[in-house]
Amino acid sequence: MSAAASLSVFAVELAYWQQTAIKLVVVAIVIPTAALILGYVFLLKMMSFMQSRLGPMEAGPHGSLQLLADGLKFLQKEDVFPRRADRAVFALAPAVVLISTFLLYVVLPMGPDAVVSGLDAGLFFALAVASLSVIGVLMAGWGSANKYALMGGMRAAGQLIAYELPLVLAVMGVVIQAGTLDLNKIVVAQATGELFGWGGIGFPFILTQFVGFAIFLVAVQAELTQPPFDMPVAESELVGGYQVEYTGFRFLFFFMAEFGTAFAFAGIASVLFLGGWYVPGFDVDSNWLNLVGPIVMFVKIMAVSALIFWFRFTFPRLREDQLQKFAWKVLIPLSLLNIVMTGIFKVFV
Amino acid sequence: MSVFSLLVAQNVVFWVIAALMVFAALRLVTTRNVVHAALYLVGVLGGVAALFLLMGAEFVGITQILIYIGAVIILFLFGIMLTRTRIGDEEKTDHRNRLGAILAGLAVAGVTIYTVIAGFGDAELGADTRTTTAEVSDSIFSQYIIPFEAVSVLLLAALIGAIVVARRE
Numbered sequence: 001m002s003a004a005a006s007l008s009v010f011a012v013e014l015a016y017w018q019q020t021a022i023k024l025v026v027v028a029i030v031i032p033t034a035a036l037i038l039g040y041v042f043l044l045k046m047m048s049f050m051q052s053r054l055g056p057m058e059a060g061p062h063g064s065l066q067l068l069a070d071g072l073k074f075l076q077k078e079d080v081f082p083r084r085a086d087r088a089v090f091a092l093a094p095a096v097v098l099i100s101t102f103l104l105y106v107v108l109p110m111g112p113d114a115v116v117s118g119l120d121a122g123l124f125f126a127l128a129v130a131s132l133s134v135i136g137v138l139m140a141g142w143g144s145a146n147k148y149a150l151m152g153g154m155r156a157a158g159q160l161i162a163y164e165l166p167l168v169l170a171v172m173g174v175v176i177q178a179g180t181l182d183l184n185k186i187v188v189a190q191a192t193g194e195l196f197g198w199g200g201i202g203f204p205f206i207l208t209q210f211v212g213f214a215i216f217l218v219a220v221q222a223e224l225t226q227p228p229f230d231m232p233v234a235e236s237e238l239v240g241g242y243q244v245e246y247t248g249f250r251f252l253f254f255f256m257a258e259f260g261t262a263f264a265f266a267g268i269a270s271v272l273f274l275g276g277w278y279v280p281g282f283d284v285d286s287n288w289l290n291l292v293g294p295i296v297m298f299v300k301i302m303a304v305s306a307l308i309f310w311f312r313f314t315f316p317r318l319r320e321d322q323l324q325k326f327a328w329k330v331l332i333p334l335s336l337l338n339i340v341m342t343g344i345f346k347v348f349v
Numbered sequence: 350m351s352v353f354s355l356l357v358a359q360n361v362v363f364w365v366i367a368a369l370m371v372f373a374a375l376r377l378v379t380t381r382n383v384v385h386a387a388l389y390l391v392g393v394l395g396g397v398a399a400l401f402l403l404m405g406a407e408f409v410g411i412t413q414i415l416i417y418i419g420a421v422i423i424l425f426l427f428g429i430m431l432t433r434t435r436i437g438d439e440e441k442t443d444h445r446n447r448l449g450a451i452l453a454g455l456a457v458a459g460v461t462i463y464t465v466i467a468g469f470g471d472a473e474l475g476a477d478t479r480t481t482t483a484e485v486s487d488s489i490f491s492q493y494i495i496p497f498e499a500v501s502v503l504l505l506a507a508l509i510g511a512i513v514v515a516r517r518e
Contacts, residue, residue: 089384121407121482128411131419135391138426142384150430157427161420181482 023116027105032071035259039067041302042309043259050313077248082145085245089143094246094253096136101257103129104264109184111277111293112285122183123175126268127168130223133257134160137232140254141242152241155320156225156232162327163222163229169335170215173342174205174272183268187276191284201280206273208345211338213273215331217304220265221311222327224258228315229323262308263301270300362403370396387425394418405479 014022044066048055056063081087106129107122109115119125134157141153175181178189186205193203206213222229233241243254270276277293278284318326373392380386394417401410444450489497 086382086384089388119407120479121411124408124411124415124482128415128419131415131423134423135388135418135426138423138430139388142426142430154427154430157423161423161427164419 027102027116030105031101031260031263032256034263035256036067036071038259038263038305038309039255040064042305042312046306046309047313071252074248074252079249080245080247082245084145086143086145089139090245091250093136093140093143094250094257096139097133097257098136098253098260100129100131100133100136101260101264103132104261104268107183108264108267109187109271109277110297111290112184112287114277114290114293115184118182118184121181123171123181123186123268123272126183126264127164127171130167130261130265131160131164133261137242140246144242144245146245148238148240149242149244152232152234152238152244155234155238156242158320159222159225159229159232159323162324163219163331166215166327166331166335167219167223169332169339170212170219171272172335172339173209173212176339176342176346177205177208183271183276187271187278188284190275191278202275202278204273204275209273209338209342211334213269215335215338216269216272217307217311218331220262220269221308222323223265224262224308226258226262226308226312228311228318230317231320231323234317262305266301266304266308267297269304270297274300274304276300359403363400366396366399366403383429384426387422387429390425391418391422394422407479408482408485 040063044055044063056066059065059069081090104126106116107119107125109118109122137156137160138153141149141151141156144150174186178186180186180189190204191202195201195203195207225232231241232238233243238244243251246254277289277297279289279292279296282289282292370393373389373396377386377389377393380389394413398410398413398418401407401413
């Protein structure tokens with residue numbers, strides 16, 4: 001796979017175990033950092049500005065160290081178990097959710113060789129491991145021995161099952177156009193594409209797959225259980241849903257998983273629809289893209305995240321039945337129609 | 350052939366995964382807690398997916414994760430949690446036909462082992478056994494198109510049947 005190719009990035013030769021160690025360390029650093037950046041920029045600052053307030057200002061310049069301080073506080077807290085909880089299940093649940101987030105980063109490409117493992121079915125892998133988090137949510141809801149937690153867990157499961165279908169179906173259009181499930185090859189397909197015979201900026205798939213992009217973002221919103229799809233945590237009716245009994249570092253796990261997953265999904269959306277790490281003017285397999293690519297990807301990820309969080313802060317919560325109806329009666333038929341149209345164009349145009 | 354020549358990464362990983370799967374499978378049938386049983390099943394099915402990946406069957410392995418862990422188990426857990434909310438051991442998880450169950454299990458294991466040995470003998474896997482998704486889909490939609498369509502119709506019939514059974518006018 002890409003292992004042999006990445007041996008000689010900038011003439012640096014590394015053994016397999018050295019590469020693996022570096023990749024593990026990078027991913028282990030990226031996920032908390034991504035959670036900190038998204039949490040600070042959007043959750044603390046953008047939401048505050050939208051509501052005409054300043055947000056946290058004390059810790060660090062403009063409150064930029066607020067989440068770090070919160071994280072340290074969480075780490076110092078006592079590890080509390082509810083008395084009647086199923087201890088093993090309760091303790092493992094946040095780890096299962098976080099593992100699902102870690103696995104998402106395995107296939108997220110940041111450059112031609114800047115990827116942990118460029119699987120041949122990378123997109124399929126990402127969608128499969130994203131569904132693992134539901135098991136952690138159900139474990140948390142059930143293990144807490146709390147009726148609100150259980151209701152939150154059930155709602156989350158129902159919602160995630162319903163929205164996994166539009167999530168998978170929405171990306172089918174891109175897969176048909178690119179003719180591959182390999183995320184790096186999808187980037188290359190966009191980089192080498194032409195816009196009416198003009199290859200200046202390649203061909204970002206959002207130009208033809210805007211329906212897929214919209215459905216993907218809505219489904220991601222539901223996968224993240226963010227408003228307007230936050231019935232599973234609904235603090236005003238379920239006092240926090242499946243997270244209600246969690247505190248300290250286990251709660252921190254949930255927080256990191258939520259924002260880390262948001263970052264990863266924004267990255268996948270950038271790869272699928274916005275051209276990924278490619279910069280016009282470079283060769284597609286130029287080594288410089290391993291340096292410039294991550295920066296470009298970061299900018300695109302922040303732009304997509306801004307959209308995700310903009311919806312989060314501006315829409316009121318849906319009702320449970322509205323949410324299910326929206327998935328089954330609007331999003332799924334629409335994405336199927338999108339697949340059919342893309343197929344017709346692929347064959348005849 | 351010395352013992353050490355078998356000590357390559359693939360073999361070591363295989364035995365680790367296999368041991369974990371056997372442990373999870375045994376706990377799955379011996380635990381008295383239904384939710385724990387479902388979670389042990391996650392371990393067994395995850396092990397199956399890992400074995401597929403180990404043999405280079407990427408697409409099948411990922412499908413195993415998406416369908417069995419991501420959907421089937423979640424429906425199991427969903428059903429269990431909707432119907433029994435009590436945490437703790439259940440009384441009626443055991444079965445009276447233990448002997449029959451053991452015999453059936455042994456029979457299935459025997460047939461599987463016989464088929465594998467009769468089919469493959471001591472054939473060795475090559476160094477690179479990876480199959481790409483494109484190869485899998487090409488063979489499904491050309492060589493195996495009739496079985497594929499037959500299975501699709503069967504699943505559709507099962508789906509309609511489930512709706513008819515579940516629906517009360």
